[in-house]
Amino acid sequence: MSAEPPLKPDWDQLYRVAEAQEGHFTTQQAAQAGYSPQLLAHYVRIGRASRIQRGIYRLVHFPAGEHEDLVAVWLWSEQMGTFSHQTALALYDLSDVLPARIHLTLPEAWKTRRLRVPKLVVLHFADLLDSERQWVGAVRVTTPSRTLDDCARGALTPDLMRQAALQALHRGMVRGSLPTVEEALKPFGGLNA
Template identity: 45%
Template sequence: MSRSPLPVSQERTRLLFETADQQSGYFTARQAEHAGYSRRLHTHYVGIGAWRRTASGVYRLRDYPWSEDEQFVQLSLWSRDAHDEPQAVVSHDTALRLHDLSDIDSARIHLTIPSTFRKIAPQGVVLHKGKVSPRDRQLRAGYTVTTPARTLVDAAKSPLSPEHLNSAVREAITRGLVRTRTLLQAVEELPPEAASRLIAALTHMPPAEVA
């Protein structure tokens, strides 16, 4: 015997939760509409406190458990384009921390966005314009972050101190997150100063680990 379908209100609640559950409790207005919530209902659920509006067209389920990474999910959804597709990738100093490659203490969040991106960064967010190919990003729960290799390349092009860069490169190679050969290949496409910084970081590796 087949199970009776859920009432409309329960079905849309289920669909919305499934979406929000993959995004630390966050969802967009368009995602809510796809789940069956009209725009008028958005206002209603914010009004009764079931949803919390966190940015233009971005909401959070009130009772969803807090997640350590939810700030990145929120910024990913904030960066969405006209097709509701997130544009920002967590990168640079922030990606170094997420990969446990640096203990840099920075309150600012670094994101890489396309050159055509026009939104103004929220307070505490640093935007870097550039292209991040699919192979240079990793999917996390509700957001993407640059791969360890791409993160180190970005670090070589940034004002990051040589000490922190050397340490990050050594840690990434030691833990098997990136191969020396991959970084040497990346050197060929870097500006001269960044290439020199990355090569210098590799020369600080113990001989057995550089091979």
């Protein structure tokens, strides 16, 4: 793909980008497909696209996606964020956790950035290895093992932590022992209490 945007708007290119992101795209992605800010504003006015938040849009007639709220947050993070903690547990359907907030891990370097964090988003900062992340649908999520470690270090209740770890082991999502989880659960009777 060339660095120069096309001379005229390329709807097919914009659609392909949005299709991979549950119908969402950024102002920058639109520009790469040849859409000026003025043309994008026109598409919003005529109802072909809707503005989700600053710099993030959605194709109006694109079918609703399962994780649209997460895609918008991921695009807000400039595609650098990885969903983690309780959000990752919910995406993997591990335990009965129903997170009221979206947990997103950003690179450590983002700690110094002044961010206008979207409502209901909790930020964590860590330089994740590629081996600690994977795709779940249209979003990047910490692996089950990393997710369990993060939750064990966080504020997840012992019952939900135990349930998540046992489900992950039973379903073969993690292998071997879970030392961080076992240590966190030691005061509460251990993993198999």
